[in-house]
Amino acid sequence: MNEIVKTTNLTKRYKGAAAVSGLNMSVKEGRIYGFLGPNGAGKTTTLKMLLSLVRPTAGEIEIMGRRMNAENRIEILRGIGSLIESPSFYGHLTGEENLKILQTLLGVPKRNIDKVLRIVRLENQRGKKASAYSLGMKQRLGLAGALLSFPKLLILDEPTNGLDPSGIQEMRGLIKSLPKEYGMTVIVSSHLLSEIDQTAEDVGIISNGRMMYQGALDDLHRVDETKSLEEIFLDLTERERSL
Amino acid sequence: MIKLLKCEFMKTRRRYVFVTALVITAAMLAWIYPRHRSADLLRLGWMANLYELPLINSIFMPLLSIIVSSRLCDIEHKGAMLKQLAVTEKRGQIYDAKLLYGLAIMMFCVGLSWGMTIAFGYIAGFEGGPPIRLYLLYLLLTAAPTIAVYIFQHTLSLCFKNQAVTFFTGAIGTFFGTFSMFLPQLPWLRGSLIWGYYGALSFVGLFDWSKDDRYKLAHFDVIGVDWKFFAALIFICAAIYIIGREIFKRKEL
Numbered sequence: 001m002n003e004i005v006k007t008t009n010l011t012k013r014y015k016g017a018a019a020v021s022g023l024n025m026s027v028k029e030g031r032i033y034g035f036l037g038p039n040g041a042g043k044t045t046t047l048k049m050l051l052s053l054v055r056p057t058a059g060e061i062e063i064m065g066r067r068m069n070a071e072n073r074i075e076i077l078r079g080i081g082s083l084i085e086s087p088s089f090y091g092h093l094t095g096e097e098n099l100k101i102l103q104t105l106l107g108v109p110k111r112n113i114d115k116v117l118r119i120v121r122l123e124n125q126r127g128k129k130a131s132a133y134s135l136g137m138k139q140r141l142g143l144a145g146a147l148l149s150f151p152k153l154l155i156l157d158e159p160t161n162g163l164d165p166s167g168i169q170e171m172r173g174l175i176k177s178l179p180k181e182y183g184m185t186v187i188v189s190s191h192l193l194s195e196i197d198q199t200a201e202d203v204g205i206i207s208n209g210r211m212m213y214q215g216a217l218d219d220l221h222r223v224d225e226t227k228s229l230e231e232i233f234l235d236l237t238e239r240e241r242s243l
Numbered sequence: 244m245i246k247l248l249k250c251e252f253m254k255t256r257r258r259y260v261f262v263t264a265l266v267i268t269a270a271m272l273a274w275i276y277p278r279h280r281s282a283d284l285l286r287l288g289w290m291a292n293l294y295e296l297p298l299i300n301s302i303f304m305p306l307l308s309i310i311v312s313s314r315l316c317d318i319e320h321k322g323a324m325l326k327q328l329a330v331t332e333k334r335g336q337i338y339d340a341k342l343l344y345g346l347a348i349m350m351f352c353v354g355l356s357w358g359m360t361i362a363f364g365y366i367a368g369f370e371g372g373p374p375i376r377l378y379l380l381y382l383l384l385t386a387a388p389t390i391a392v393y394i395f396q397h398t399l400s401l402c403f404k405n406q407a408v409t410f411f412t413g414a415i416g417t418f419f420g421t422f423s424m425f426l427p428q429l430p431w432l433r434g435s436l437i438w439g440y441y442g443a444l445s446f447v448g449l450f451d452w453s454k455d456d457r458y459k460l461a462h463f464d465v466i467g468v469d470w471k472f473f474a475a476l477i478f479i480c481a482a483i484y485i486i487g488r489e490i491f492k493r494k495e496l
Contacts, residue, residue, distance in 0.1 A: 048326075048495075048496075051330050055493075078331050080330065082330055088323045090318055090321075090322045091322055092257045101254060105247070105328070105331055105332060145327065
């Protein structure tokens with residue numbers, strides 16, 4: 001299986017302190033990659049580096065087989081949908097107007113707006129101002145924006161943050177359907193083990209900016225069959241903290 | 244760039260940026276014109292305008308710049324949209340499109356206030372006709388500092404989430420810029436602040452005014468434009484644009 005994302009020794013330092021340290025990430029095409037780690041582990045910084053929102057201090061990023069540089073950056077990134085930290089939207093515009101702006105920028109067909117609104121189940125709320133949306137609806141609008149170009153790669157940073165249990169369930173179902181229905185690869189970050197356990201096929205565990213484990217989720221279950229997944233996760237993250 | 248400009252237009256729907264700009268321009272005109280003018284001032288009207296207006300502009304144009312730039316950029320911060328835009332568009336182009344859109348509004352207001360100044364002159368019954376060449380020069384010398392101030396405010400509004408930074412810096416600058424016009428013996432002060440260039444580039448002087456006779460014997464004359472100041476302003480404008488754009492391009496989102 002091809003690697004759609006590959007990082008080599010990816011590092012980010014802020015005033016000498018490493019937020020991400022020598023990260024080698026490998027995401028296989030057509031899979032859901034769960035990027036797991038405690039709060040402040042470096043997940044968002046890593047994802048922001050993939051999207052060129054943050055400049056790496058060192059290391060390389062390869063996306064869709066192309067090494068990213070200043071010249072090809074935008075071209076590569078246009079093939080990626082993303083939802084980083086909080087959903088992005090203009091509160092004074094309706095959901096549909098928000099998507100219209102993104103559709104104009106991306107140069108994709110207008111019919112994609114209807115399609116994504118249907119996918120995230122916002123078609124009946126399209127005329128409502130985004131500021132009047134509930135948190136779950138805002139999150140779904142953010143996801144609709146990320147899906148608008150039906151990208152090959154979707155990067156979602158803690159997409160279930162702040163959602164109620166039914167919203168979480170719904171978002172989970174939606175994420176799981178994307179590779180099968182649209183052939184997308186999804187990177188989804190979370191600090192919740194249960195979240196990743198129920199969504200992802202592959203997992204990368206990061207702690208203190210270092211990759212502690214990377215591989216199939218099933219293999220992680222087999223690391224120590226006497227321990228629960230939670231215990232394995234805690235072992236891995238605690239090990240890094242004690243180093 | 245065209246699609247970015249089109250999006251800027253779409254984004255400002257229901258933000259009433261243009262209406263706000265028109266209201267401020269109207270307030271500026273309402274402050275200047277509906278007042279009693281003596282026969283002497285009606286005689287001197289056209290030149291008196293060119294003498295007085297740079298002071299008024301030094302207050303209202305920076306104020307307008309603060310409000311327009313802040314209203315255009317604040318929507319990106321509030322909705323965390325910059326990180327979305329920066330993934331698909333070149334950052335320099337995001338900076339340029341927003342700047343162009345804001346400058347178009349500003350220049351419309353500068354042009355409108357210029358046109359209304361002439362219209363009000365006719366309505367008030369100023370003697371003779373307006374000296375068109377001088378009024379065109381005045382238009383250029385109003386637009387140039389406004390562009391510089393707007394680029395500065397635009398950069399602040401785009402780079403800082405907290406728009407209080409923009410307001411505070413703009414207000415302080417406006418205060419010192421206007422204040423510098425009352426200190427003609429310190430031309431360097433006008434030239435050292437972008438807000439002071441409304442005064443530094445004013446080219447009409449008042450002569451023979453006295454407390455007793457007021458405007459009876461007074462006359463306004465062209466004292467000439469200090470083109471060194473104009474060249475300095477162009478240089479400052481370019482520097483603010485290049486540095487501001489670069490800061491925005493390097494900013495981590």
